[in-house]
Amino acid sequence: MAEIAEMAEVAEAAETAEVNESLLSPVLDDDGAPFWQYAARGELRVQACADCGGLRFPPRPCCPHCHSFADEWRRMSGRGRIWSYVVPHPPLLPAYAAQAPYNAIVVELADAPHIRLVGNLVSGPDEPLDSVPPERIRIGARVQAVFTELNGVTVPRWVLERA
Amino acid sequence: MPGIKDATAVVGIGQTPFAKQLPESEKALACRAILTALDDAGIAPAEVDGLASYTMEETDEVEVAKAVGLGDLTFFSKVGYGGGGSCATVAHLAAAVATGQATVGVAWRSRKRGSGPRPWKNTAVQLPTPAQWTRPFGLLRPADEIGMLARRYMHEYGATRDHLFNVALACRNRANQNPAAMMYERPLTREMYMTSRWISEPLCLFDNCLETDGALACVIVSAERARDCRQRPVYVHSAAQGLPAQHHGMVNYWNDDPLTGPAWTAARHLWKHADFTPEDVDVAQIYDAFTPLIPLSLEGYGFCGRGEGAAFTEGGALEIGGRLPVNTGGGGLSEAYVHGFNLINEGVKQLRGTSTAQVPGAATCLVTAGEGVPTSALLLRS
Numbered sequence: 129m130a131e132i133a134e135m136a137e138v139a140e141a142a143e144t145a146e147v148n149e150s151l152l153s154p155v156l157d158d159d160g161a162p163f164w165q166y167a168a169r170g171e172l173r174v175q176a177c178a179d180c181g182g183l184r185f186p187p188r189p190c191c192p193h194c195h196s197f198a199d200e201w202r203r204m205s206g207r208g209r210i211w212s213y214v215v216p217h218p219p220l221l222p223a224y225a226a227q228a229p230y231n232a233i234v235v236e237l238a239d240a241p242h243i244r245l246v247g248n249l250v251s252g253p254d255e256p257l258d259s260v261p262p263e264r265i266r267i268g269a270r271v272q273a274v275f276t277e278l279n280g281v282t283v284p285r286w287v288l289e290r291a
Numbered sequence: 292m293p294g295i296k297d298a299t300a301v302v303g304i305g306q307t308p309f310a311k312q313l314p315e316s317e318k319a320l321a322c323r324a325i326l327t328a329l330d331d332a333g334i335a336p337a338e339v340d341g342l343a344s345y346t347m348e349e350t351d352e353v354e355v356a357k358a359v360g361l362g363d364l365t366f367f368s369k370v371g372y373g374g375g376g377s378c379a380t381v382a383h384l385a386a387a388v389a390t391g392q393a394t395v396g397v398a399w400r401s402r403k404r405g406s407g408p409r410p411w412k413n414t415a416v417q418l419p420t421p422a423q424w425t426r427p428f429g430l431l432r433p434a435d436e437i438g439m440l441a442r443r444y445m446h447e448y449g450a451t452r453d454h455l456f457n458v459a460l461a462c463r464n465r466a467n468q469n470p471a472a473m474m475y476e477r478p479l480t481r482e483m484y485m486t487s488r489w490i491s492e493p494l495c496l497f498d499n500c501l502e503t504d505g506a507l508a509c510v511i512v513s514a515e516r517a518r519d520c521r522q523r524p525v526y527v528h529s530a531a532q533g534l535p536a537q538h539h540g541m542v543n544y545w546n547d548d549p550l551t552g553p554a555w556t557a558a559r560h561l562w563k564h565a566d567f568t569p570e571d572v573d574v575a576q577i578y579d580a581f582t583p584l585i586p587l588s589l590e591g592y593g594f595c596g597r598g599e600g601a602a603f604t605e606g607g608a609l610e611i612g613g614r615l616p617v618n619t620g621g622g623g624l625s626e627a628y629v630h631g632f633n634l635i636n637e638g639v640k641q642l643r644g645t646s647t648a649q650v651p652g653a654a655t656c657l658v659t660a661g662e663g664v665p666t667s668a669l670l671l672r673s
Contacts, residue, residue, distance in 0.1 A: 154423035185545055186421050192537065211544070212443035215492035216435050221412065224429045229489070232430045234439055234544050244544045246425045257429055262492065267446045283427060 151223050151257075153279040159187040162201050168282040172273045173201040174243055185243045204243075206273035207289070208235040211244055215262045230257035235271055235286055250274075250285045260288070296564060298389040300517035300524035301381070301671070303332025303510035304636040309473050309627035312406040313504040320506035321350040321401035322358050328508040333521035334395055341366040341393025341511075343380035345630060347373050347410075350401055366393040370532075372540075374580055374623075374661030375553070377631035378669045382530035384511040394512065400632035401506035409502075425542050434499055434581065436541040437663055438491040441583035444550055445493060450586060450601030452493065456484045458582040459497045459624055461609035466621025469647040473501050474625040498582040500623035507632040509639065525642040528655075528672045529565040533557030534665040541663045553666040554591025554659065561668050562593065569593040572670075573653040574641050575615055576634035579622040584662045585609070592657060592668070611648055619648040631660050635669070642673040 156164055159175075166173040176183045177191035178198035190197045213233040218225045230248065237243045251259040253274040270289040275282050305327025307313065307320050315323075329336055339361040342352050352367045366387040370376030377400065384396030411432045430436055444450055463479040466472035479497065487496040517524035533556035537546040562568065569592060577588045586600025594615055595603045608614040620626045620637035627633050638656040640646040646653075653673075660667040 151429070152427045154427050156423065160423055186424055186539075212439045212446070214430070214435050214438040214442060214494075215489070216429055216431065216438075217489045217491065219409075220429070220431055224431060227429075229492070230429055232428050232435060232439070234443075242547055246428050246430055246542070246544065248428050267443070278427060 150279050152221070153281045154283065159189060163187060164281055166201060167275060167284060170275050170282075172204045172206045172284060174204055174237070174240065176200050176202040183240050183243055185245075204237055204239045207238040208245070208271050208273070208286070209238070210234070210249070210265065210267055210269045210271060211236045212267060213249070213265050224257075227257045229262065231260065231262060231265055233265070233286060245284065247284055247286050250287060252287065253285055264288075294564060295385050295389045295527065295530060296566070297526045297528055297672070298514055299385040299511050300514050300526045301509050301639050302512050302517050302520040302522055302524055303328040303330070303334065304508070304639050305329070305331055306471070306507040306633070306636060307505050309471060309503050309505040309629070310405060311473070311502065311504065313403070317401045317403050317506070318350045318354055318358065320403075320504070321355055321399050321508070324401065324506035324508040325355065325359055325397055325399050328397065328510050331522060332510040332512075334510060334512070336360045337362045339395045339397050340364055341384055341387050341396035343368045343370070343383045343396065343398045345369060345373065345376045345380065345400060346371040347630070355399070366396070370667070372661065372664040372666070374578055374630040375664035375666040377578070377635060377660040377667065378530065378658055379532050379660065379667035381509065381511060381527060381635060381669055382532065382667055385527040385530055388511055388513050394516070396511040397508055398511065399506065399508035400630050402629050403504045404628060405502045405504040421539060421542060430542070432491070433541055434494055435491045437581045437583060438494045440543065440549060440663070441581070442493050444583060444587065447550070448598040448601060452485070454586065454601035454604050455498055455582040456481060457604035457609060458579065458585045459484060462579060462618045462622040462624040464610060465619045465648045466625030469620050469626060472621040472626040473503060474621060494581060494583075497624075500580045500628040501625070503627040503629055505627050505629050507629055507636050509636060523643050523673065525639045526672050527669060529561050529670040530668070531557040531560035531564075532665070532667045533560070538665070540665070543663065550587065552587060552591060552662050553664065554588045554662045554668075557659075557666050557668045558592045561670060565670050567655060567670075571655055572615065572657050573655050574619060574650040575617045575657040576619070576622070576638045576659070577617050577657070578631050578634060578659045578661045578666075579618055579624045580628065580661060582624065585617065588659055588662045589615075591662065592659065611650060616648075616650050619646050619650065634658050638669070638671050642671055
């Protein structure tokens with residue numbers, strides 16, 4: 129009997145560990161790495177063609193317009209508007225289920241409305257994904273980028289300009 | 292250039308039961324569906340020399356060919372992008388048969404998505420590009436990714452949950468006529484829909500397709516050969532794949548017009564090579580992993596104008612007797628979700644006149660593959 133109790137205890141601990149399992153971090157690749165490196169400095173930068181100047185996202189090796197392989201990373205103001213959003217409910221990966229229902233938003237950047245970033249609307253940089261009630265989210269709402277650390281990678285989050 | 296117009300025909304279809312859990316392996320289910328389809332056509336397995344299937348597939352050509360005793364294969368292809376590849380399997384075989392690369396082609400889909408793992412739970416294969424831009428933020432599942440586009444669509448065009456309900460209801464009503472459908476004995480009401488649990492707001496449970504174990508297959512031969520087969524031929528009139536410029540898959544948030552998806556690209560090619568127009572389509576089988584894909588596809592394939600897809604569903608338009616009956620076997624929402632292959636076979640049944648929800652005198656059918664990913668489509672005619 130003691131053995132069974134012990135097994136149950138181990139199972140319970142494993143379950144708790146699963147719930148506390150951290151959120152997914154971005155898996156960096158050659159094209160996208162600079163975005164995350166600039167984010168670590170608190171800068172929101174988007175890849176631009178060094179020849180024709182066109183912005184592109186997601187990052188890629190060459191410019192789809194002029195085919196130049198020369199690029200630069202242009203700093204954005206971090207201001208934007210909510211383009212769309214969803215409120216996911218379980219079944220989800222455990223770490224996300226623990227915060228569900230939360231929001232995921234797409235933000236179009238004020239500096240370049242055709243550049244859109246997926247993120248989360250939060251009440252402050254290090255607040256959880258469910259820290260803004262879903263009924264406060266509106267398409268068109270003005271937001272500002274802030275940054276938080278996710279398992280060693282700095283990622284942008286978004287706060288309402290007028291909270 | 293002769294092209295493939297009416298050069299080939301679907302002469303055999305086969306399917307296994309559809310269920311949340313079937314005991315047999317995907318390979319065994321594939322073999323059963325293929326043998327049933329060949330028997331339906333009256334063609335011996337040893338005569339098969341062409342195959343087409345999906346890349347997201349656990350039963351490869353070698354395994355299937357040796358199990359069911361196929362002949363020497365001279366053409367075999369696999370199409371990517373999950374449900375976006377369904378119609379392309381038939382399109383590839385039609386092209387192969389029309390150009391002499393094969394004489395008897397079999398396309399199939401076998402999947403244990405009812406009892407097997409959910410693909411989105413595998414973060415190892417999902418996280419690289421472009422997932423680094425979406426998944427850390429909790430955009431984890433296809434329902435979340437399409438939900439994002441659906442919310443924007445509703446915002447831009449005034450589409451409502453009632454429009455999405457129209458789609459779910461039409462599919463469920465047809466499933467209620469189809470004894471093979473998983474939802475055969477499960478009617479749907481507006482109250483059930485409106486009070487069901489959320490999956491990813493704005494999408495609720497009934498906006499999402501089923502999770503199914505099952506397999507289907509069909510047989511394609513030349514139009515000439517088709518005349519000698521056991522069943523009334525259903526001709527492949529036009530076929531297309533579609534991967535639009537600057538398209539990003541289900542997370543299509545990064546181009547000028549995210550709501551103009553692969554359907555628009557496939558449609559332009561499809562209609563360019565067809566002798567008829569959207570107005571001449573008697574019945575349509577439109578890929579329905581999620582309800583919003585139907586209004587988006589109605590627009591893409593030209594049944595209505597941009598932004599009019601939701602309004603198109605009003606007044607029973609998608610029901611039998613409506614402007615465009617859709618998914619007459621119940622579709623992915625209510626018959627079975629087997630990456631859209633049941634939509635192909637249902638299109639064939641309609642044009643044979645053997646559907647459980649037969650559209651009287653149906654002579655033309657549009658079948659589409661997954662919208663929101665690189666897609667494909669077929670125009671079938673009797």
